[in-house]
Amino acid sequence: MRDEATVSEELWKRLAPLIPVRERRFRYPGRLPVDDRAALEGILWVLRNDVPWRELPTTLFGVSGVTCWRRLRDWAEAGVWQKLHEQLLAECNAAGLLDLHRALIDSSHIHALKGGSETGPSPVNRAHPGSKHHLITDATGVPLATIVTGGNRHDVTQLIPLVEAIPPIRGRRGRPRRRPRYLLADRAYDHVKYRRLLAARGITPAIARRGKPHGSGLGTQRWPVERTIAWLHQFRRLRTRWERRVDIHQAFLSLACSIICLRKLRGSF
Missing domain, CATH: 3.30.420.10 (Ribonuclease H-like superfamily/Ribonuclease H)
Structure with missing residues (x-):
């Protein structure tokens, strides 16, 4: 659990600047959006444990599986996962690890x-x-x-x-x-x-x-x-x-590749 928490923290530091800024609605603002960090934790939980989205423990993360799925989809459409992978590859290259x-x-x-x-x-x-x-x-x-x-x-x-x-x-x-x-x-x-x-x-x-x-x-x-x-x-x-949608499965695959790159930076292999 300590290793997972460290990976999550280091991923979040790199992912947060890549997430598109939401357009603020003034007339009909609706409910406050769920925290992006919590959504990332839920996505990582599904990636590691292969649980159905509906069975994501909401009490543990404070976010529903549907919301995590939507963030995974939206960030994939914005190219966030690919950018994250490229950034970690650049860090590995700068450290002489490639x-x-x-x-x-x-x-x-x-x-x-x-x-x-x-x-x-x-x-x-x-x-x-x-x-x-x-x-x-x-x-x-x-x-x-x-x-x-x-x-x-x-x-x-x-x-x-x-x-x-x-x-x-x-x-x-x-x-x-x-x-x-x-x-x-x-x-x-x-x-x-x-x-x-x-x-x-x-x-x-x-x-x-x-x-x-x-x-x-x-x-x-x-x-x-x-x-x-x-x-x-x-x-x-x-x-x-x-996943019936290939872009969702590709997003999981890109995220897993980013975690492997992060482990390389940490000297795990």
Whole structure:
């Protein structure tokens, strides 16, 4: 609980300046809005414990689950979660904690029991509705960008979109960096077309070849991205997709990535 409280406090210091200022209504002001800090606590509780919004303990946080859901949605529409992630990446870069020379890429399947956008018949779960988390990290496993797609989308189709999704990473003098020098991936990403697209962007692909025996040696360098996927799944809300709206699920995913970046800053890994 002490670690969670510290993470919440440090997240709030960075999140508060990013929240849009509400327009004040003078003629029909209505009730006072719920405190944003309380809403953040409720959102973190749902992310960590995967409880339905209606079962959020109101007496504990002083805010209803519906209000927390609305804040999560509104802040996602305002780009707050993405800005928070980019700010923490810049802090990691300024502290010399990012290795952007190499990038690692991988994906994971999750169940999507309620369906919705960006879902599809999962090839690993008897064609039940599912989604995929596509993730790209630096060489140490710090998440740089994530994409949510249907469970039936092939991994290689998201290779270039993931590379393009890397934000300009600031924190050091000079032009913000957006491209790694090398990209490491397993054999699911082996395709001549995508190797050429990476090379055209100045990125050298280090991708295991299909049809070749296992033992390429890339696993000794790729394991941090698999560890980060395991960390993401420690947030119980990300193990199963309950949200029909993909933007809500993406907001949870961005928040989890921000927490991992914060742990990196604190020296937790």
